[in-house]
Every structure is written in structure tokens, then in C-alpha cells.
Amino acid sequence: MKIVDRYVFWKFFRIFVLCYVSLVGVYVVFDLFTNFDDFLKAKAPPVRLITSIAEYYFVNSFVFIDMIFPLLTLLAAMAATSMMARQNEIIALLATGVSPGRMILPILAGAFLVSLSFTAVREEFLPRRLVEINLSPTDFVNRSDVVEVASAFDGWTRVTIDGESLVRSEGKVLEPKILLGRNLNRYGNRLVAKSGVYLDADGERPAGWLLSGAKLSDEARQGPSWVDEASGRTVVYTPGGADWLEPDQAFVATSIDAKRLAAGDRWRLYDSTSALNAAANDPTFARDATELAIRAHSRTLRPLTDLLPLCLGLPFVFLRSDRNIFAALGYGCGLAGAYVASQYVAAYFGEKLGSASVGVWAPFFVFIPLAANMLGELTKKEV
Numbered sequence: 001m002k003i004v005d006r007y008v009f010w011k012f013f014r015i016f017v018l019c020y021v022s023l024v025g026v027y028v029v030f031d032l033f034t035n036f037d038d039f040l041k042a043k044a045p046p047v048r049l050i051t052s053i054a055e056y057y058f059v060n061s062f063v064f065i066d067m068i069f070p071l072l073t074l075l076a077a078m079a080a081t082s083m084m085a086r087q088n089e090i091i092a093l094l095a096t097g098v099s100p101g102r103m104i105l106p107i108l109a110g111a112f113l114v115s116l117s118f119t120a121v122r123e124e125f126l127p128r129r130l131v132e133i134n135l136s137p138t139d140f141v142n143r144s145d146v147v148e149v150a151s152a153f154d155g156w157t158r159v160t161i162d163g164e165s166l167v168r169s170e171g172k173v174l175e176p177k178i179l180l181g182r183n184l185n186r187y188g189n190r191l192v193a194k195s196g197v198y199l200d201a202d203g204e205r206p207a208g209w210l211l212s213g214a215k216l217s218d219e220a221r222q223g224p225s226w227v228d229e230a231s232g233r234t235v236v237y238t239p240g241g242a243d244w245l246e247p248d249q250a251f252v253a254t255s256i257d258a259k260r261l262a263a264g265d266r267w268r269l270y271d272s273t274s275a276l277n278a279a280a281n282d283p284t285f286a287r288d289a290t291e292l293a294i295r296a297h298s299r300t301l302r303p304l305t306d307l308l309p310l311c312l313g314l315p316f317v318f319l320r321s322d323r324n325i326f327a328a329l330g331y332g333c334g335l336a337g338a339y340v341a342s343q344y345v346a347a348y349f350g351e352k353l354g355s356a357s358v359g360v361w362a363p364f365f366v367f368i369p370l371a372a373n374m375l376g377e378l379t380k381k382e383v
Contacts, residue, residue: 004098009106011084016076016114023072024061032057035137042141052141059129062121063270069118073111074309074336080107081314100378104314108307115306122299126270130263131168133270145169150264152256156283157228157235158183161209161256163196171258172197176211178252183228184235187220191236191250198257205244206253214250221247255284268292273299293356294347301360305343308364309336311371315378339367 032039032053039053065072081104084090093103126133131147132140139147151162158181163173176196180189194213201207216238225234225241234241237251245251260267268276268288273296279285280292298305313332342363350359 004093004096004103005106008080008084008103009110012077012080012107012110013114015080015083016073016110019072019076019079020065023068024057024065027061027064028057031060038137039141041138044141049141052143056137056140059132062126063133065118066122066126066270069115070306070309070340071333071336073114073306074313074333077104077107077111077310078313078332104378107314108310111307111310112303115303118306119302122270122302123272127272127275130259130267130270134263134266146174147262149173149261152260153287154254154256154284155287156231157181157233157252157254159235159252159254161252161254161261163261166258166262168258168262170197173209173258173261176209178209178211178236180236181228183230184226186226187217191216191252193250196252205251207255207257208251208253211250211252212246213248216250255282268295290351290354290356290359291347294350294359297356297360298343298347304364308367308371309339311375312336312339312367315374335370339363342366 039049042049042052044052081090084093090103094100134150135144135147145168146165147168149163149166151160153160160179161173162177162179164175166173173196174194176193178191180191191211192215193211196209196211199205199208199210221238222240223238225238226236227234233253235253237245237253239245239247239249242251268291271279276292276296276299280289280296285292313336316332316335346362347359350356350362
């Protein structure tokens with residue numbers, strides 16, 4: 001890497017860090033002002049309150065940055081180039097024979113590196129903190145081991161898993177309530193118990209919830225397991241149909257585990273790519289398979305998604321004809337913002353059409369040729 005490359009690279013990196021810290025600071029100030037009463041409701045000692053608030057915003061700052069990361073990199077890149085332009089550094093570099101296209105390569109390299117670094121945060125850090133992300137400020141400070149249950153629907157067995165509360169350390173649901181579909185309501189439309197623990201698949205037994213203290217009639221307890229006639233799958237195992245169950249137990253087959261009940265819909269946004277792919281191919285989530293596939297594919301393409309706004313916005317700084325740097329910044333940010341908005345529009349129509357390809361690739365077919373054309377003009381620009 002030449003001296004000019006290192007200079008531009010580190011200028012971009014320093015401004016990126018400055019923008020990152022500034023945006024996180026603004027987010028923390030406004031959010032803390034809104035939720036300060038909720039933090040105080042925890043009635044924690046001052047030291048624990050302060051450390052909990054710091055940890056709360058450390059975790060949730062990554063959630064905030066994840067939503068705006070492509071625009072953050074664009075903001076840092078355009079701030080770096082506009083600063084170089086106002087200090088006449090671009091003119092000096094052009095005078096030495098450095099072309100505009102050559103000048104933005106260190107910025108693109110820096111943006112790619114920070115995108116890869118944040119990919120590790122998306123794939124490793126956020127999936128491990130799914131439950132904490134879903135906690136209210138009061139519960140976060142209290143470090144409560146008992147959280148609310150977010151009811152979830154199993155699209156294959158047509159049952160809804162709900163409960164009074166969930167003990168995080170034990171993965172146990174207290175007072176679970178299983179709402180049954182029409183093909184399973186021969187003994188009523190609800191199966192309740194004192195507690196439930198999620199078990200992974202083991203041999204012939206599928207994954208699901210082992211219910212203790214299940215409230216079953218004698219006929220239901222002694223009768224065969226409940227089979228969904230539409231799918232032919234055994235959904236509810238009873239002591240009369242499964243000899244591995246105790247008389248007061250029942251077992252509900254489902255892929256909805258304790259993590260998903262505690263995290264609610266947040267797992268769809270912040271779980272790992274491998275988990276999203278597995279869920280997209282799981283019949284349990286068949287109703288949302290297209291949405292999950294779009295999210296998984298978009299996550300795989302995220303480094304490209306983070307770089308494309310730069311390729312759309314940066315050329316305006318060098319190709320502007322009116323020499324107005326603020327107009328160039330406005331045009332570049334507007335075009336990059338249109339690309340980001342197109343991702344949400346494409347995802348919406350992709351879900352409606354049941355096509356993950358439309359939801360993921362449609363914006364690329366529109367904006368990649370435009371970015372390639374603008375970068376081509378930039379590389380051909382005379383020094």
C-alpha cells in the first residue's frame with residue numbers, strides 16, 4: 001500500500017469511528033431521556049444501575065447501528081472526501097497524477113473491512129444476546145431470570161405455544177398453554193399444564209415441549225396420541241400412546257424452542273444466517289419461509305449491500321459539474337437512500353409474490369448497472 005493509499009485509508013477510518021461514536025452518542029442520549037423512568041423503576045443500587053445502563057446501551061447500540069450501517073459508511077466516506085476537497089487535498093492529488101478512480105479505492109477497501117468486522121457482530125454477538133435485546137429497560141436492570149412469553153405459531157402442526165412466563169436459566173415455561181388447531185381439538189381447543197421444558201429430538205422422539213402436570217381427562221390420558229389427520233403427523237403424545245411419558249405428562253412436537261419464545265420476533269432480525277436458513281427450510285415456519293429466506297440471503301450479501309451506497313454516492317463528489325460540494329453530497333446521499341429504500345420495497349413485494357429472488361436481487365439489477373456506469377465515468381475522468 002502506497003503512502004497516498006494509507007493516508008486516504010486512515011482518514012476514512014478515523015472519520016468512520018468519529019461518525020460511529022457521534023451517532024451512537026445521539027442515540028443513547030435520546031433513548032435514555034425516553035426510558036430513564038423505566039430504568040429507575042428497577043430500584044437497583046446506583047452502581048448496578050449505572051453499569052446496567054451502560055451494558056444495555058452497549059448491546060442495543062449494535063442493533064441501532066445495524067439498521068443504519070450502509071448509510072453510516074456512506075456518511076463517513078463522503079465526509080472524508082468532502083473534507084479533502086475543502087482542504088484542496090483532492091486538487092493536490094490530482095496534480096500528482098492520481099486519478100479520481102484510484103483515489104476512492106482505499107475508501108472502498110476501508111468500507112469493506114469495517115463491513116466484514118460488523119458482519120462478525122451480526123453473526124456472533126447479536127444472536128447470543130437475542131433475549132437481552134427483547135428485554136425492557138426495567139427487566140434488563142433487574143437481571144430477571146423470569147421473562148414474558150411471546151406466543152408463537154407452528155405453521156405445520158397448527159398449534160400456538162404460549163405461557164405465563166419463562167425461566168431463562170432452565171428453559172422452562174411456567175403455566176404453558178397450547179392452543180390446538182381444528183384437527184386436534186377432539187378433547188378441547190386448549191392443552192394446559194404446570195410447566196414445560198423443551199427437548200431436542202432424540203431417536204424416534206421429535207423435538208418439542210415436555211409438559212408436566214398436564215391437565216388431561218382420563219379418556220385423553222389413556223387414549224392414543226393425537227394425530228393431525230391433514231398431515232398425518234403425531235402432534236400431541238399422551239401417556240396412553242407413548243410409554244416414555246409419566247401419567248401426568250404430555251408432549252407437544254414442535255420446532256419452536258425456548259429462545260424463540262423469549263426473543264419474540266427479534267430472532268427473525270438478529271439470529272445468525274445459519275439459523276435463519278434452517279428456519280426457512282423448517283415446515284414449522286412455512287408461513288414465513290419467504291421472509292426468512294429473504295433475510296438469510298440478504299445477510300449473506302450484506303458486505304455488497306454496505307458497499308453499493310458508496311459506489312452510488314462517492315462519484316458525485318468527483319463528477320459534480322457545479323463545483324458545489326453540498327449539492328454533490330445531497331445528490332449522493334439521495335441516490336444511496338433510494339437504493340436502501342428499494343431494498344425494503346423489494347422485500348415487501350418478494351414476500352407478497354412468494355419469491356425470495358425478487359426480494360433480494362431486484363434492487364441489484366437496478367442499481368448495480370447505475371453504480372458501474374458512474375464508476376466507469378470516474379475512472380475515465382481526465383486528471
